[in-house]
Amino acid sequence: xxxxxxxxxxxxxxxxGENILSILPEKLENLFGRxxxxxxxxxxxxxxxxxxxxxxxxxxxxxxxxxxxxxxxKSKSKEVLFDLLETLAEKHYTKADVLVAFGGGxxxxxxxxxxxxxxxxxxIVQVPTTLLSAVDSSVGGKTAVNLKAGKxxxxxxxxxxxxxxxxxxLETLTEEIFADGMAEVIKYGVLADSxxxxxxxxxxxxxxxxxxxxxxxxxxxxxxxxxxxxxxxRQLLNFGHTLGHAIEAESNFxxxxxxxxxxxxxMASEIAYRNxxxxxxxxxxxxxxxxxxxxxxxxxxxxxxxxEYVVSDKKISGKTISFIIPExxxxxxxxxxxxxxxxxxxxxx
Ligand SMILES: NC(=O)c1ccc[n+]([C@@H]2O[C@H](COP(=O)([O-])OP(=O)(O)OC[C@H]3O[C@@H](n4cnc5c(N)ncnc54)[C@H](O)[C@@H]3O)[C@@H](O)[C@H]2O)c1
Numbered sequence: 001x002x003x004x005x006x007x008x009x010x011x012x013x014x015x016x017g018e019n020i021l022s023i024l025p026e027k028l029e030n031l032f033g034r035x036x037x038x039x040x041x042x043x044x045x046x047x048x049x050x051x052x053x054x055x056x057x058x059x060x061x062x063x064x065x066x067x068x069x070x071x072x073x074k075s076k077s078k079e080v081l082f083d084l085l086e087t088l089a090e091k092h093y094t095k096a097d098v099l100v101a102f103g104g105g106x107x108x109x110x111x112x113x114x115x116x117x118x119x120x121x122x123x124i125v126q127v128p129t130t131l132l133s134a135v136d137s138s139v140g141g142k143t144a145v146n147l148k149a150g151k152x153x154x155x156x157x158x159x160x161x162x163x164x165x166x167x168x169x170l171e172t173l174t175e176e177i178f179a180d181g182m183a184e185v186i187k188y189g190v191l192a193d194s195x196x197x198x199x200x201x202x203x204x205x206x207x208x209x210x211x212x213x214x215x216x217x218x219x220x221x222x223x224x225x226x227x228x229x230x231x232x233x234r235q236l237l238n239f240g241h242t243l244g245h246a247i248e249a250e251s252n253f254x255x256x257x258x259x260x261x262x263x264x265x266x267m268a269s270e271i272a273y274r275n276x277x278x279x280x281x282x283x284x285x286x287x288x289x290x291x292x293x294x295x296x297x298x299x300x301x302x303x304x305x306x307x308e309y310v311v312s313d314k315k316i317s318g319k320t321i322s323f324i325i326p327e328x329x330x331x332x333x334x335x336x337x338x339x340x341x342x343x344x345x346x347x348x349x
Contacts, residue, residue, distance in 0.1 A: 011049025025060030112143030131181020194330030
C-alpha cells in the first residue's frame with residue numbers, strides 16, 4: 001500500500017494498493033465520523049462491484065444508499081447531475097454526509113461537481129475503478145459536466161477529501177479501457193519522468209500497477225500543488241489533449257478519451273518537430289509506446305476537421321492556445337500560439 005499526500009486547498013491522502021477497499025469504513029470514520037454514505041456509480045460498475053462496497057459499508061454499520069446512472073460519457077450531463085442532486089435532497093442528505101464516487105472519470109467528475117453544489121458543499125471521496133481515473137481524474141479536483149457546445153464546460157474545482165484506489169478493482173476492465181488509462185500514464189512519462197516512460201514503453205505493466213499509479217499520482221500532485229487552479233503550470237497536463245478533445249468530439253465520443261489523447265500526443269510531437277518548436281523528434285518513441293500498450297495512434301480525421309473543432313472551441317475558451325510540446329522524453333513545455341497560427345502548423349492531410 002502506498003500513500004501520496006496532496007496539499008492543495010484541501011489536504012488529502014491518495015491511498016493505492018491491492019484489496020484495500022475494506023479500509024474505506026475506517027477511513028470514513030476517521031475523517032467524518034459515522035456519516036450517511038451515498039455511493040454514486042454507473043451501471044457497469046454497479047453490476048460488477050457494487051455488492052462488494054455495499055457489504056463492506058453494511059458490515060461496518062454505515063447507513064448507505066446508491067445512485068446508479070447509465071455508463072458512458074453521455075451521462076456527464078446536467079440531467080444526470082440534477083437527478084443526483086434531487087435524490088440527495090429527497091433522501092435528506094446533510095453537509096455532514098459523504099458522497100463516494102465509485103467508478104471511472106465520468107463518475108468522478110459528475111460526483112465531484114454534485115458534491116460542490118449540494119448544500120454548497122458535502123464531503124466527497126473518490127474510489128476510482130478505471131486506470132484513467134486512478135492516475136488522473138480522481139486527483140486534482142477538476143469536476144465538470146458537458147454542455148451541448150463541448151466537454152467539461154460547466155464545472156468547478158473541488159478537491160476530494162480522500163482517494164482510495166484498490167487496484168484489484170481494475171482487473172475487470174476490458175483491454176481497451178485499460179489501454180485508455182495507459183495513454184495518461186505515457187503522458188506523465190513524457191511530461192516529467194523518463195524512467196517511468198522507459199518502464200511502460202514496452203507494455204506488460206500489470207505486475208507493477210500499484211507503483212506505476214503511485215508515480216503518476218505523485219507527478220500530478222506536484223503540478224496541482226503548484227497550480228491548483230490551472231493558471232499556468234497545470235496546463236502541461238494537457239499534453240495531447242488539444243487535439244485529443246477535437247478527435248473525441250469529432251467521433252461523437254465513439255473514440256474514448258485515452259485513445260484520443262494517444263493520437264493527440266503523437267500528432268502534437270510531430271507538429272512540434274515539423275515546425276521547429278522542438279529540436280528532438282519524440283513522436284516515434286511515443287507512438288511505439290502507445291502501440292505497445294494497445295493504443296491506436298492513427299487519427300481517422302483530416303486536420304481540416306480537427307482545425308474546425310479547435311477554432312470553435314477557442315471561441316468559447318479564449319483566443320490563444322497553450323500548445324504543450326515534448327522537448328524530450330521527460331520534459332514538456334507550453335508555447336502560446338494564436339488559433340490561426342496553430343491551424344497553419346497543423347498543416348493539411
Ligand atoms: N477531472 C479530471 O481531472 C479528468 C482528467 C482526465 C479525464 N477526465 C474525464 O474522465 C472521463 C474518462 O474517464 P474514464 O475513461 O474512466 O471513463 P468512464 O468513467 O466512462 O469509464 C469507462 C468505462 O469503463 C467502465 N468501467 C469503470 N470501471 C470499471 C471496472 N472496474 N471494470 C469494468 N468496467 C469498468 C465504465 O462503466 C465505462 O463504461 C472523461 O469524461 C474525461 O473528460 C477528467
